[in-house]
Amino acid sequence: MAEQGTATFASPDDFSAAIGAARLDLFITAGGDFNGRLTWLNLGGLHVLCGHENLPRIGFLALPPAQAIISFAANREASLTYCGVRMRFGDLVFHGLGERVHLRTDEEGIWGLISLPPALLAACSNALTGQSIRPPLEGQVMRPTLGAAKNLLGPFSKACRLVESKRELISNPEVARALEHELLYALVNCLTVDNVGENPRRIRRHAAVMGRFEEALAARNEPHLNVSELCAAIGVPERTLRQCCTEFLGMSPTRYYLVRRLNKVRAALRRADPETASVAAIARDHHFLELGRFAVAYRAVFHEMPSSTLRRARTKM
Template sequence: MAEGGTRAFSDPDGYAAAFGDVRVNLTIAGAGDFKAQLTRLKLNHLQIYRCCETLPRIAYISLLPERTFLSFPVATASLRCGGLALRNGDMVLHRSGERVHQRSNGECQWGLLSLPPEQLADGGKALTGRLIASPPANRILRPSRAVASRFQGLFRQACHLAETRKVTERPEIARALEQEMLHAITHCLAANEADDHSRGRHHHAAVMVRFEEALSKRIDQNLNMPTLCAEIGVAERTLRMCCAEILGVSPTRYLLLQRLNKARAALQRADPSKASVAEVARNHQFLELGRFSVTYRTTFGESPSTTLQRARQLGAQDSAASS
């Protein structure tokens, strides 16, 4: 039976968790209040997500090895995958179990869908006469305008049906929609690649995966670049080049953004009667309160005390509602 619906979020962590088995780590990189909307539709073989976000961010996405994934921008030109800018109409075919960085420069919409590899292989063989399999590195595809338009129209239709829940009430609609989408996906994947530098991109992506693994061990430590690069197995110049290409920031700036995001989440979840900005700053390795406050305001557009004050106001509202 088909399942679908739409949820709205103001918490990046809650939004990331809603992707389920797809692990998404978000690092917000711009000022303002984060808002997101996630539409999800699960059909017999196909799973479809439409993601709408309001702030620039860097996403580190870990995909399941047992399914084939495709991602694509939706009516936006601000999305980059693995450092490559995506046009509206482009599609990324991800390798099995890929871990990939995706970033936006502002408000964006994007789609993600998955299906069993055998379903894609059978469909490809039937429609194009050749096998479509998971590539050794992600492939950026650029279908013709007509093929891309057909797919995007079906994607919009699927999201609309998920939002209205009509597809969950009419099994015959769900089956017909899935069949049409599988045909459209197969024709999109028969398109030529949009770039011919997959070997270099694969190497850079592998460096960034090792970088993320090293950072996860050192998020609460001071970053020592020579030690970090020795652990990753690359020269410092190479790491800086990969970060600039794929993340759009330096290694140290990325770690700083991660820590700032964790501090902001802690302030937003703080117990209004017990927490202080100084305590939260120390807990996230910001030992100079003045510098932390300036950096926090520059990044998020408000002071840490303002964030904590809003947490107090929400706490007071919750108390009044429960009394």
């Protein structure tokens, strides 16, 4: 029987944790209450995942090293930027094994992800086309014809709708097997195209810089980011880092550092007991020492005061 399910989340952290083998660090970049939904379907070796998020965000995604993974925007209106490349409708990202990437949305995000063992992909592609398709060393943006892309997005969307509204149908082994074959055939057809978008070498160079940047930020907790010192630590000129951040994140290194830290405070406020916790203590725990400036920055990103976030935590207890 196919494993399937759907769940909704009011916390970006809970949403990220539910993705499973992949690790996703999610940083919200606009105000409002987060609402996310994940829908998943496992068809033998083929795994289908659809994510829906209502707020713009920056995600840093670390993929598992043993799966071939393809991701894409799941509808025409959804925004998705992969490593600085604005994805067109029908574009696919064929990820490298164990790749670490930034995926950004500038508004509501609806994305799809298909994963399968590399051996299964190679066997299916060889049977269908005579070519053994294997994951690239680094991620590539693939641009199949619009017809080929629709042939993949159609059954993908159908599978997600069935999980969300008619789960008993996919419980039928014949239906599940037919859907698996349809998805595999369409996926292989998309991955055999020669049209690779953008410059993969540039993406690879800049993604390596941004991976080192994320590692350096994870080791820091000081109130202000010293960009010159950080650039020396990761071995890139400041101009290069700023260019990469603009492409990948849509903001400067110092702005991203602030947004990361504010998201962590927001998560702590949402988890806290409003009867015993205080905004000042939580802010100081996250190395925000100038509380007035902290409150202004918090409101500018999330469109509410930190005290309002803490008060609302009461309703979630």
